[in-house]
Amino acid sequence: MxxxxxxxxxxxxxxxxxxxxxxxxxxxxxxxxxxxxxxxxxxxxxxFTSFKDVEKDIYLLLFENSVAILKQTPEYISFTKKDKMLSLYYTFFENLSLNQEFIKINLKGFENQLKAFSTFSRLKRGFKAFVEDLDLETISLNVDTIENIQKKTIKESFWIQFLFTMKFWLDDTSEAFEKTDIFIEKSLNTSFELLNTKSLNNIIDLAKFLYKEKVK
CATH class of the missing domain: 1.10.10 (Arc Repressor Mutant, subunit A)
Incomplete structure (x- = not known):
């Protein structure tokens, strides 16, 4: 042949x-x-250079397909930032569910974080770019360095949460992954509430003060 x-x-x-x-x-x-x-x-x-290279592209493609589906939805442009994030999660994890047989075999031993970080390297870049495009509000400090740290911290925090959600999904035995849907809603609600928590002002004020004292 x-x-x-x-x-x-x-x-x-x-x-x-x-x-x-x-x-x-x-x-x-x-x-x-x-x-x-x-x-x-x-x-x-x-x-591709290797099977690992193939796997990296698979997870990136699942993510990019999820984003593409979202952006084709007429209502998407009018969604709040939180609803855009929720919709992304629901769409992405629905895509995972459609391919769950492969993913559960491929991610066996997900506890090995180094393996996961390597496999998800392209997915991570795509996810963090999505979060950056949302332009989530940070507390205004008038100190560029600290504000940049805030933005990086937000993107990294959401990425860690995303990984936790993937681990939860892998362990979820509920019908149609209903518990994962609940976890997504509760965890994202909490995350967005924390972004707007006024008590963070005290922490930020202290950071601003320490920064100014350091650069004097």
């Missing part, structure tokens, strides 16, 4: 996911994977 010399990256992603679901493990090697699918090995390396 002649080997295919032109295959789209998206086709390789699908082949990889199907293989993992069927065999409950990743392929032994790129060579064996391409032979099974009658691909020229060079075609694989045209798009």
């Amino acid at each position: 002649a080997k295919k010399k032109k295959v789209a990256a998206s086709d390789i992603l699908t082949m990889y996911m199907d293989y993992v679901v069927e065999h409950h493990s990743k392929p032994e090697s790129v060579t064996s994977f391409t032979e099974i699918h009658a691909l020229d090995e060079e075609v694989f390396y045209t798009h």
Whole structure:
């Protein structure tokens, strides 16, 4: 059988996911994977450097598809920032549910945070870019350095929360992942309330004072 010399990256992603679901493990090697699918090995390396590279793209693609679906919704533009975030979570985790067989095999041992951080590196960049585009309000300090730290902290905090939600979803055995939906709503409500909590002013005032004293 002649080997295919032109295959789209998206086709390789699908082949990889199907293989993992069927065999409950990743392929032994790129060579064996391409032979099974009658691909020229060079075609694989045209798009990806390794299976880890494939996995990184899978999670990024799931996220980008979720964002694209949201932005095609006519009502999305009128959503509040919190509702945009909630809608993203619900859409993304619905996409995870549609692909749960692959994801639960692929993320077995999710407790290994180093593995998760590596696999989600592109997803993380996409997620943090989404949070940045929301332009969530920070407390005005008139100190650029501290305000930049605030923005970075907000993006990192939401990312950590996102990871916690993924772990919760992986462990969720409720029907149609109903408990995950509840967790998403409660955790995001809490996060947005914290962004607006007036008691944070005292902490920020102290940080501002310490910063000014340090630069004198």
